Amino acid sequence: MLLENESLFKNKEVLRPSYTPDFLLHRDEQINNLAIILVSALRGDTPSNILLYGKTGTGKTAVTRHIGIELEKKSEEMDVSCIVLYMNCEVIDTQYRLLANLARQFGEEIPMTGWPTDQVFARFKKTIDEKKQIIIIILDEIDKLVKKGDDVLYNLSRVNTDLKNSKVSMIGVSNDLKFTEFLDPRVKSSLGEEEVIFPPYDAEQISDILRQRAEKAYKDGVLDDMVIPLCAAFAAQEHGDARRALDLLRVAGELAERENKPKVEEKHVRSAQEKIEIDRIVEVVRTLPTQSKLVLYTILLLRNSGYRNVTTGEVYNIYRQLCSRIDMDVLTQRRVTDLMSELDMLGIVNAVVVSKGRYGRTKEISLSVPVASTRQVLVEDYRLKPLMDFKMPMAVQMHL
């Protein structure tokens, strides 16, 4: 039955973040800058190391991937050996893993664990130096790597002194503009020889990008006129995040399909916006530490029994009772306020300090997520299950 429906999509993959389009719109300046720096590789020189900055969804990864492919193509034509390696530091987040992965790209067999790090490094240097070549290492999400120490970067940045034939240069990609503050000054100056900034897209630019992709992703005429501008507008509010815009466009289509509509309409975009937000929250809540879940559950309970403004003291009282109910350690109030601040940061609750004069100073906490679905997610945690039938104590209920 579901299968009988014709899909609205021609090729949904085009809307996924992993897809790299052939033409990148509105990033000419960045592409040019990078190209100018990297052409020296084609002449057999070592290009400067580069740092790329820009928030999520500003095209950093797409541009570097694109440039990498172009460069390898060109180098083949010109018969220069130039290799571009793409490493995502979110996955490969330790010195060992990075070096092991690099070495493996050259056919070395390195075990997952067991070798001393410097031995892996030596092996890597030896293999790449066997012939004359330029190696460009793209380190995506480099800030993730730096958090675990910048030794790798230091080592890699001075690897050229040990090499006779080949040359290594690095491209760091980061969405944290301030991450260099944590770097060793030597690494900082060597890595940041050149910097390229990726500004957020504006709504117009996002619209262009969406049109380009929609043409390949959707069948002709299935998009209402307002769909693309609306996706663009939502994403532009969200600091010009093109990835978000593509997500919206894809999810809107999926929702329209589910309703068996022949066209994607404006309302589907709105629902998509909502769905993405809810999915995000569900994911965040699901992966919360148990104590935080319990605190959140407490806030839910209080809200559910009629409280508009929940205060720290009230939360802590109930929290303690819940703890003993399910046999968990009772944290101090100090700690619980910190947990609540974290929930605030995550956008799950909203906490404001208010003064009630004679009656002290406290934080008023309100929920910024839907009660029912959040509760649903929380009780999925087996440790919180026994709380499902917990009733508010009388003393508290009378407070209404």
Next chain:
DNA sequence: CCTCCACCGGAACGTGAGGAGT
């Protein structure tokens, strides 16, 4: 105008798990 509530939030410290170095 002063008081004093009920908490805020900084600082220093304790602990145990997990990596890196040797």
Next chain:
DNA sequence: ACTCCTCACGTTCCGGTGGAGG
């Protein structure tokens, strides 16, 4: 195999405070 470090998570201690009520 061993120690040393770091880091996340918690605790203890405590000085600080906006404003209703006196």
